[in-house]
Amino acid sequence: MRDRVPRPLRNRRVDLLFIAFFAVNLGFITYFFDIEQLTVANAAHMTAYPAWPPEPIVKLVHWYGNHWDPLLMARPAFFLMTIWIDVVVFGPFYAFAIYAFIRGRDWIRVPALVWAGVMMANVAMILFEERTGVYATRHFAMVLGANLPWGLLPVAVILRLARDHPFTTPRPAAAEPDPALPVEATA
Numbered sequence: 001m002r003d004r005v006p007r008p009l010r011n012r013r014v015d016l017l018f019i020a021f022f023a024v025n026l027g028f029i030t031y032f033f034d035i036e037q038l039t040v041a042n043a044a045h046m047t048a049y050p051a052w053p054p055e056p057i058v059k060l061v062h063w064y065g066n067h068w069d070p071l072l073m074a075r076p077a078f079f080l081m082t083i084w085i086d087v088v089v090f091g092p093f094y095a096f097a098i099y100a101f102i103r104g105r106d107w108i109r110v111p112a113l114v115w116a117g118v119m120m121a122n123v124a125m126i127l128f129e130e131r132t133g134v135y136a137t138r139h140f141a142m143v144l145g146a147n148l149p150w151g152l153l154p155v156a157v158i159l160r161l162a163r164d165h166p167f168t169t170p171r172p173a174a175a176e177p178d179p180a181l182p183v184e185a186t187a
Contacts, residue, residue: 004168006104012167014160015101021153022101026094030086036061037083043073068142071126071135079129082122090115104167112161116154123151 032053039050065072100108
């Protein structure tokens with residue numbers, strides 16, 4: 001018998017923020033926006049639209065990159081590696097995290113802490129390049145604002161999962177019968 005029970009989601013309302021963040025990443029960012037950077041090898045000389053993502057998403061990515069984010073359009077090796085991590089590792093993690101945060105499963109704690117550390121490192125490298133590197137943007141405030149959720153949410157996840165059992169409480173002990181009360185006869 002398990003010695004811990006999940007606290008209901010209604011008693012963990014802050015987890016709705018994490019669930020929404022993971023859902024947006026799984027449902028849009030990772031497999032629509034980010035994957036474009038893998039399916040379109042050379043954004044400057046694209047000859048045809050890829051099978052995935054849909055053409056409007058490719059146009060959106062290129063519009064954002066051409067207007068604000070030269071790193072996104074240049075796609076150097078280190079940057080593409082962060083995208084591969086997102087697609088291969090983070091995508092499945094988001095699916096498991098959504099389930100675990102909804103159902104209150106403590107087993108997600110270590111994977112979520114690993115995700116948070118890797119995400120913070122990726123975002124720090126990307127923003128450092130965006131600010132001072134070969135592909136520095138002239139619109140750093142815009143790019144910083146667009147990337148800020150991926151810098152702040154990992155910190156929030158670390159704080160949220162700091163305890164050993166972030167989602168569960170000890171199972172209440174079974175009530176002992178009161179010896180002063182009469183025992184009902186059984187038929």
